[in-house]
Amino acid sequence: MSDPYCYAQAFIEPDQIDWMGDGVLGQLITVVLLDDLAQIEPAACALTAAQARDLGFRLLTLAEHAGRLTRHRKEDQ
Numbered sequence: 390m391s392d393p394y395c396y397a398q399a400f401i402e403p404d405q406i407d408w409m410g411d412g413v414l415g416q417l418i419t420v421v422l423l424d425d426l427a428q429i430e431p432a433a434c435a436l437t438a439a440q441a442r443d444l445g446f447r448l449l450t451l452a453e454h455a456g457r458l459t460r461h462r463k464e465d466q
Contacts, residue, residue: 394422394432405435420444 398421409415417435436444 393424393429395425397422399441407435407437409437 400419401416402419403416405417405419406414407417415437417437418441419433419435420441422432
């Protein structure tokens with residue numbers, strides 16, 4: 390990554406809703422990436438519940454894989 394974002398925040402704002410394809414209102418989840426020193430503009434996006442679930446699943450999958458790689462490196466030393 391070229392931008393030094395250090396952490397992410399996720400939250401729900403009750404007034405941030407979107408019409409789904411079937412005419413039903415859907416609550417959006419806001420995700421914001423920030424840096425420690427506020428030297429770069431925050432990056433933000435609004436996700437549907439399905440998109441947030443998909444992102445969460447992908448993050449958990451990557452965390453599990455990273456954990457296995459870390460254990461293998463410790464065993465090789």
